[in-house]
Ligand SMILES: Nc1ncnc2c1ncn2[C@@H]1O[C@H](COP(=O)(O)OP(=O)(O)OP(=O)(O)O)[C@@H](O)[C@H]1O
Ligand SMILES: [Mg+2]
């Protein structure tokens with residue numbers, strides 16, 4: 107075997123240099139910094155496959171310990187599929203890591219999901235299905251099941267109805283189920299959202315208004331509980347509008363629970379004069395979401 111034979115400089119890991127097979131290393135008597143790996147046999151054609159290493163300063167230094175690949179047809183097909191599978195696993199891992207990073211960033215700005223302890227028991231399982239609420243329940247479970255699809259379309263839900271019909275319960279059940287799949291979700295009342303933002307104006311605030319707004323505008327799923335209960339001011343309406351509008355444009359889903367139907371909500375939000383903005387908020391929202399009317403007796407008064 108010629109010493110000069112294999113001087114094509116390739117890389118193994120970060121090491122660049124002439125590549126030798128284990129067979130060449132042994133035949134040439136090149137000392138190795140670690141035991142020379144035993145050759146493998148192609149399970150398809152039986153050919154002997156040698157591991158490769160980089161030789162530096164007369165020593166076999168860095169071994170590529172990935173299984174050597176045969177170039178026969180069946181082996182090539184096998185490795186092609188293998189590589190595709192590995193690539194997919196890597197992509198999925200990157201996506202989860204990216205999601206986790208975003209979640210942590212949002213949490214560091216807004217605290218956890220926003221769901222208060224006493225509501226953590228409001229799950230799909232603890233929702234008692236009755237003849238009258240079955241349709242709403244089915245919509246909620248379908249939303250959870252197909253969240254990926256709905257989220258890609260920016261589709262949310264508008265849960266409307268009087269007090270105590272289970273709107274918040276269902277919204278929280280959706281939030282908990284989706285959080286469980288690792289997706290960042292914020293679920294807060296409109297009152298809490300607005301007070302979070304207001305708190306940024308205080309001198310000792312650790313986060314800026316922009317950061318908080320950004321978190322609401324970009325979280326994967328935002329649930330605004332009890333929209334319309336907040337004090338409507340010349341400040342509150344444009345703030346809510348900017349959050350909903352940016353989410354609408356970015357195709358990010360939002361779920362709203364409210365005691366008002368869309369007309370009444372628009373009226374309520376225009377109490378301080380800006381009817382145009384209020385109507386714009388509602389009509390954009392309705393366009394991108396499913397309306398669910400939950401109108402029956404107050405569950406809290408049931409005996
Ligand atoms: N179908 C149900 N099964 C079990 N618990 C329910 C059901 N519907 C409502 N509840 C419970 O009744 C209480 C009131 O429900 P919830 O807070 O969801 O009402 P809401 O529609 O959001 O009312 P509001 O408009 O006043 O906010 C909660 O404790 C909730 O867990
Ligand atoms: Mg509620």
Ligand SMILES: [Zn+2]
Nearest residue numbers: 148151176178
């Ligand atoms: Zn082979």
